[in-house]
Amino acid sequence: MRRFLVSLAFALLITTGLRAENLERAYWVWHRTQPLTTEEKDDLSKQDVHTLYWSVGELQNRRGTWRWKAAPLPLKGLASGYHLVPVVRLSSEEKAPFAATAIPALTTALRSVAGNGELQLDFDCPDRLLEAYATALANLRRTIPHLSITALTRWPNLRGFPALAASVEEIAPMFYDMQADPTGVSVTAPPPPLLDPEKVTAALHTWSVCPTPWRAGLPSFARLTVFDHTGLSRGQIPNWAWDDFCFHQNLHTLGPTYLGVTLFRADRDVRVARTAVAQEDIVVSRLVDRAALAKVFAEAHDAGAKGAIFFRLADETDPSGWSVADLTTLSSAEPPHLVLRAESEDRLTLVNDSEHDLPARLAGAKGDLDRGYALEIDAPAPLFRDALAGDFWRVTSHANPDAQKPTPVAVPLATRLTFWFSHLPARSRLQTGLLQLAPGATLAQLRYRILNCDGATAWKPVQPADPLVKE
Structure with missing residues (x-):
């Protein structure tokens, strides 16, 4: 009986890996102007990756008009042989960013970067604007037929979601950062992990009935955040390296790592990667837990996802997280050599x-x-x-x-x-x-x-x- 149970467990592990490997993979490429290297192309080839969603710029709505934050990035020559989908980030603090008077400028700007009539929009749309966003997308699709969007995982529960789903060709819900960092962060009340497998499992169930083809947006990056002595977030530390805090003599660990989350407390005023950290501040390191990522990757397949998009294609910096080579063997628990x-x-x-x-x-x-x-x-x-x-x-x-x-x-x-x-x-x-x-x-x-x-x-x-x- 014991031999049978062991064999059954092994078979289930293999089956889960095979299910996951059938899921089409893609990557978001962010803040990058350099072409892919030969090594990166080799790693992507091993994953049978053909599509890259490449960020070309950000459009901001200020005083009712959409304008580029900086000149958009031309994609020519960055990844020859790959299907490149331009991604445009939208941001606005206006009450009505999709008013009729704002649409012409938005359409003109987006058409200028929509190669072959294809584009993905990245907009963290407030719940109250979802129906207006859907209307704007339907209008945009008349001139940009292959239009896709990123999405927040809670949107299927909103009244405007059916219209939103009908307005685009494809949706990429982002199954990470599913809740904002809370106040009162402490050793007994840590901030949420980048990828919470329980929350993602529940969200995948909701998306399993989405009428529009969708790809699961999954994280592979790392983040370093500072919380003050009251537990209030002071923001992210940029441009850090693991050595900046792993061995920092003035940062003391507050417990074991759980789901990729590790807490440190500063015993004096210090700097971490050139960012000031005050005495008693808490520094939180968050790396996507690899086992949790493998689990939800397999579950996305079972939920009916067309594919998965990893954020983001790793570079040489530590915040980019798991390497492309490692993600090639995501279903394997084999240790490095x-x-x-x-x-x-x-x-x-x-x-x-x-x-x-x-x-x-x-x-x-x-x-x-x-x-x-x-x-x-x-x-x-x-x-x-x-x-x-x-x-x-x-x-x-x-x-x-x-x-x-x-x-x-x-x-x-x-x-x-x-x-x-x-x-x-x-x-x-x-x-x-x-x-x-x-x-x-x-x-x-x-x-x-x-x-x-x-x-x-x-x-x-x-x-x-x-x-x-x-x-």
């Missing part, structure tokens, strides 16, 4: 040579200082002469490393070096700085392991340089 290579006689390179990201580790089970990953390099005797961190956050050196309290020593007296790092995306690498050994010593005498990383905690010899990689 990390290997340490001797790229030269005086430098080592830690390589993630798998298709799986090693995500940022912000809060471990051992307490406030249990963060990140530790690459430990061991020598049989004090063979080290100099060691620089290089791409790693920090390097430390110890003697008696296996004692209950290892002894911090200068590098020439150490038998173990520890290189700290916060994360390592798929196919990425971190290189040490200068690593100098005693005369006659070689890198072949060293061994390494990676603490807190599944499948990498056993000691291994340093590997030779990859002959296929040229620095």
Whole structure:
């Protein structure tokens, strides 16, 4: 019976993955003016991605007239071979942004970027304006026949939704940020995750009866938010990196990570990625939980979604979240594979040579200082002469490393070096700085392991340089 139950569970996992893999994938591309790289095209090809929804600009309604916030982005040459759908963000603080007098300017502006009569509009329409929005869309579709929109997940419950659904060719409800950050955020009342699987499951049920073809908008990004000592949001921290706060000595974790949400409290006035954070402020890191994302991706297929659009196509910055390579294997729970290579006689390179990201580790089970990953390099005797961190956050050196309290020593007296790092995306690498050994010593005498990383905690010899990689 036990063997039968195990086999059944495995079969259900495989079936869920197969259902999800049948769902057509696409990506939103945001704030990008550079063409796709060859590597990105390869990753997209593995996912059988043919369509990209590319942001070209924002139209603002001010004093009753729609105007471009900045000149729209031309898409020519950015992604040859792909079906590019221009996306225009709409924003307005007017009471009646779709008044009859405003429509001609809106239509003219949108027609100028609607290549082949195709366009997607991104507008967080207030509930009270949904019917007016539907009327405006119906008029726009006369000149832009292939018109689609993004949508808030609650819209099917509103009176104006049937008219809205009939006014466009396709809808992309966004199953993230489904509620605003509350007031009174604290360790016992954390802000919501970017992707709440329970709320998404309920919302997918509502969208399952949508009469218009729809694609599930799913998040893959990360966000860093500051809340003051009363728990009120002060806004998002821009342009951050995981190392900016993973190892910050003045930010203390307030508990384990849950659904990608980790809370820190500042013990003094500090800066995080150039943003001022006051003493007692709470800094909240939110990364989309990968298991939750895989779950709702499969559920979107079952709910009748035509496809899924991930926000957003990842770039080299940490806020962009999960890499495109990792999302290729979304249904797999296989851990990443990390290997340490001797790229030269005086430098080592830690390589993630798998298709799986090693995500940022912000809060471990051992307490406030249990963060990140530790690459430990061991020598049989004090063979080290100099060691620089290089791409790693920090390097430390110890003697008696296996004692209950290892002894911090200068590098020439150490038998173990520890290189700290916060994360390592798929196919990425971190290189040490200068690593100098005693005369006659070689890198072949060293061994390494990676603490807190599944499948990498056993000691291994340093590997030779990859002959296929040229620095």
